[in-house]
Amino acid sequence: MKFYMTPGSCSTGIHILLEEIGLIFEAHIVNLVKGDHLKPEYLAINPNGSIPTLLRDDGTALTSFTAIAIWLATAYPRRKLLPEDEAAKQSALEMMHFCVDHIHGDGFRRVFTPERYATSKTPIEAVQAEGRKIVAAALQTVNDECLGRDYVAGTFSIADASLFYVEFWADKISMELPPYCRAHYERMKTRPAVRQVLAEEGYRI
Ligand SMILES: N[C@@H](CCC(=O)N[C@@H](CS)C(=O)NCC(=O)O)C(=O)O
Known part of the structure; x- marks a missing residue:
């Protein structure tokens, strides 16, 4: 498989x-700043x-976070990336979906690419402030829903990978994480797969 x-x-x-699954794949770095993602190839x-894109061995591509995550959980069921219990699943x-569509899509998209939303009446700084407000409120919602659990649905699942990347971004832009998110973020960083990925992507833990 090729992972972009x-x-x-x-x-x-x-x-x-x-x-986490232990898959062998070919990693392709897409440089967003240089515009690699807009090149015809x-x-x-x-x-x-x-990004992300996962080009599978049969030549078909999955082109969104949620589609890739759900496919991985379904294709490699032994790794139990989704709980068996229906309510937990x-x-x-x-x-x-909340992390990817709302925290990322509505919140961080405003923080990182405010020019997409800015108008003469709403300058870039106001868009970014609105983005931070959306992220802060949403992380508080996660906090209130998940308090008392180690992972979002009890055991580690695809939801934790999505929550981790938004926590990681919040941390990088010095936003305060509510208690559940802080503990979840730290817990995630103790997982060998997470440590390996952060090291491979050039981050120090
Ligand atoms: N809804 C998409 C969002 C993915 C996304 O927004 N990725 C960002 C990077 S974190 C991206 O590709 N940005 C380039 C662009 O939108 O031009 C998904 O679930 O995969």
Whole structure:
């Protein structure tokens, strides 16, 4: 399989899942700053021009975080990346969507690419402030929902990989993590696969 990723981006969450499963894959670095994701050869694989992308052995590509994560959990069931218990499984899926669609899509997208939202009435700084507000409120929601559990759905699941990358970003921009998120973030960093991925992507723990 070929995995298209950018160090320190949302693809870090998928990178963690690939290492948790112990898969052998070819890593391709997509340099977003240089615009690699908009080059015709990349768009031919992922027409959305986004990362992550997983090009599977049968030649088909999965082009979103959630599609890749759910496919990995389904294709490698022995690794139990989704809980067997139906209610726990639903809460893992809901939390993953919340992290990817809301915390990342509505919040961090405003923080990291404010020019996409800025208007003459809403300058870049205001867009970024709004993004931070969305992230802070959403992490508080995660905190209130997950307090008392080691992982989002009890045991480690694909939801934890998605929560980890948004916690990682919040930490990098010096946002305070609410108690559950801080503990979850630290717990994640003790996992060998997470440590390996962060080291490979050039981060010191
Ligand atoms: N909804 C997409 C979001 C992925 C995404 O936004 N990735 C960012 C990097 S973290 C990206 O590719 N940005 C480049 C761009 O949007 O131009 C997914 O689930 O994979």
